[in-house]
Amino acid sequence: MKHSKTLLLSVAVAGSISLFSCKGNNNTKTTDTTATVPAETVDTATPAPPPPPVEASADDSLTTKANDAIKDFPGVTAAVSNGEVTLTGEISKAKLPKLLQAVNATHPKKVNNQLTVK
Amino acid sequence: MALQEKYKELIDAAKAAGVNDLQVREQNNVLHIDGTASSGQVKDNLWTIYNKIDPDYRAGDLILNIDASAAAGSKAKVITQSSNLNIRKGPGTDQEILGKAAHGEIITVISKPNAQWSLVRTDNGVEGYAYSQYLEQA
Numbered sequence: 188m189k190h191s192k193t194l195l196l197s198v199a200v201a202g203s204i205s206l207f208s209c210k211g212n213n214n215t216k217t218t219d220t221t222a223t224v225p226a227e228t229v230d231t232a233t234p235a236p237p238p239p240p241v242e243a244s245a246d247d248s249l250t251t252k253a254n255d256a257i258k259d260f261p262g263v264t265a266a267v268s269n270g271e272v273t274l275t276g277e278i279s280k281a282k283l284p285k286l287l288q289a290v291n292a293t294h295p296k297k298v299n300n301q302l303t304v305k
Numbered sequence: 306m307a308l309q310e311k312y313k314e315l316i317d318a319a320k321a322a323g324v325n326d327l328q329v330r331e332q333n334n335v336l337h338i339d340g341t342a343s344s345g346q347v348k349d350n351l352w353t354i355y356n357k358i359d360p361d362y363r364a365g366d367l368i369l370n371i372d373a374s375a376a377a378g379s380k381a382k383v384i385t386q387s388s389n390l391n392i393r394k395g396p397g398t399d400q401e402i403l404g405k406a407a408h409g410e411i412i413t414v415i416s417k418p419n420a421q422w423s424l425v426r427t428d429n430g431v432e433g434y435a436y437s438q439y440l441e442q443a
Contacts, residue, residue: 252421255398284352287362289438291370297335299365
């Protein structure tokens with residue numbers, strides 16, 4: 188099938204001045220319609236999905252940033268949900284401000300401090 | 306508005322200390338105070354006031370984000386607790402460690418690619434990314 192189409196196309200191109208050009212046009216139209224269908228399918232599928240990925244990537248990047256922020260505070264755990272960072276575990280009173288400074292700089296919506304301060 | 310009243314002393318202190326780009330916004334019952342301080346001392350002082358109003362920062366109604374890290378093109382002092390500061394290949398703790406800067410060492414800040422990380426160079430020639438929270442204007 189592919190061979191015959193290629194043949195028809197090459198004949199059409201080669202003899203574009205001759206009457207055979209009609210067959211060439213038909214072939215081109217078929218190619219156009221098949222190309223349009225997948226494009227439209229993609230278009231209709233695109234509008235719906237965007238919101239979830241944006242939400243997910245926000246929490247993803249916040250998780251990375253929060254984990255970077257708590258890295259030097261062993262015993263502290265950070266959980267991220269809907270833009271909020273929840274801190275659990277244990278920390279000394281002296282280190283608490285430094286930890287919260289780093290966590291607050293990650294642009295969370297809220298910080299839930301559930302840490303046990305020793 | 307109630308939150309701005311609760312943290313009035315803190316907001317007033319930030320204004321008095323000349324915190325740059327100071328923004329005070331309330332969103333979903335959380336007050337966000339952002340700005341850039343000229344020194345770590347100004348930042349620490351604001352955090353002391355925060356702790357006085359809300360002991361141990363338990364209320365969860367304030368995000369205080371005062372950036373006192375060294376600006377691009379300036380010298381920075383490494384203010385880790387006591388340990389060395391990692392200098393990494395990229396901006397993330399998952400990135401390879403290229404070298405270290407000692408506690409108290411003065412290094413150069415080349416640029417600040419994002420809010421968390423600075424691109425730095427040590428006098429020994431190590432160039433990479435360091436966590437900005439541990440860099441103070443020298």
